[in-house]
Amino acid sequence: MKLRKVTAASAAVLTLALTATACGSDDGDDGGSSSGGGKKITIGIKFDQPGLGQKTPQGYAGFDVDVATYVAKKLGYSEDQIEWKESKSADRETMLQRGDVDFIAATYSITPERQEKVDFAGPYLLAHQDVLIRADDDSIKSPEDLNDKKLCSVTGSTSAQNVKEKLAPKAQLQQYPTYSACLTGVQNKAIDALTTDDSILAGYAAQSQFKGKFKLGGFKMTNENYGIGLKKGSDLKDKINDALEAMVSDGSWQKAVDANLGPAGYKNDPAPKIGEIKS
Structure with a gap:
């Protein structure tokens, strides 16, 4: 009787070990989520803001989309490895806190109240x-x-x-x-x-x-510092800041502004310095 119990226990341990091996995650994943065995990164954007973040029949378009795509590439993800998620204004902090997305680029103004709940990389655009x-x-x-x-x-x-x-x-x-x-x-x-x-x-x-x-009108009545939202303590913050600096220095940032917002006569401020929040 005792021998049979030991054998059953050993079998159970072996089964658990095999199950754990089969369900193991990809250790090479760099902060993004894994889907279907492939490396993925999940990014929150607006789906209904033309020129910034918009879902179209042809895909996703806008300045925020261009910024997020550039950043993702610098993090090691190709465009087909990006999963876009709609991030409505009221849902952004919750989505980050729950880990629904890796980061959010969605006309997300950096404010002291929001900084208590989430981290920000950037800013990457000074709007008014x-x-x-x-x-x-x-x-x-x-x-x-x-x-x-x-x-x-x-x-x-x-x-x-x-x-x-x-x-x-x-x-x-x-x-x-x-x-x-x-x-x-x-x-x-x-x-x-x-x-x-x-x-x-x-x-x-x-x-x-x-x-x-x-x-x-060109009145500039307030300063809105758009940042990339991250879960508190995310190790992606410094990497994203480096990517934003590279986007400015190689001309891709201004090119994205001109392509998405220029047709309306938008006169943008110079790209803000990382960590410089204008009140």
């Missing part, structure tokens, strides 16, 4: 709150000219409220469900101006159907 108006509208030349004008932003956004509280108290706030709806309102003259980050405005205005119809 601005307004978008019709190309033939010469009545809005400064933020103060927004007084008595119909000013639109998306429902839940603080952009329009910031303008009303600090710069144009008589502005008539209009909330639409999407930036596209605001843009149509400006085009149809139901709205005088649309406000949010200038990079986002430029991305929408750069769409082929809108070329030449809108212009940016």
Whole structure:
């Protein structure tokens, strides 16, 4: 009886050892996830921001996508090893904390509140709150000219409220469900101006159907330091910072800005220095 028990125990140990060997992960994986035996990296982007992060029938496009792709290549991943995941603004910290993505590049402004929850590489773009108006509208030349004008932003956004509280108290706030709806309102003259980050405005205005119809005010009402979000303590931070510096130095950064945002007359600030956050 005792002999049979020892034999059964030995068999169980052997089975567990074989199972562990079969399920072992690829030790060569450099911070990314493994899928189907192949090396993968999962990156969060916006799917609905033209010029920045957009899912199209042809794939994924935009400045954030170009930055993320460049960084991934520097980390050792080819384009077909990237898995893109939609990262809505309200979900970004949770996605990073849960490990749903390896990093996020999605118009993600670095703020003290967010830095308590996640780490950031960068910044890689200095954006500013601005307004978008019709190309033939010469009545809005400064933020103060927004007084008595119909000013639109998306429902839940603080952009329009910031303008009303600090710069144009008589502005008539209009909330639409999407930036596209605001843009149509400006085009149809139901709205005088649309406000949010200038990079986002430029991305929408750069769409082929809108070329030449809108212009940016160039008011630079706030500083928005876009960074690449990472899980707290991620060992990818220094590697990503090195990749961002390389992207600037070899000209790829400016090329990506011009290709994605230039058609709207976007005048970008110089590439920010790593770790330099402008308040």
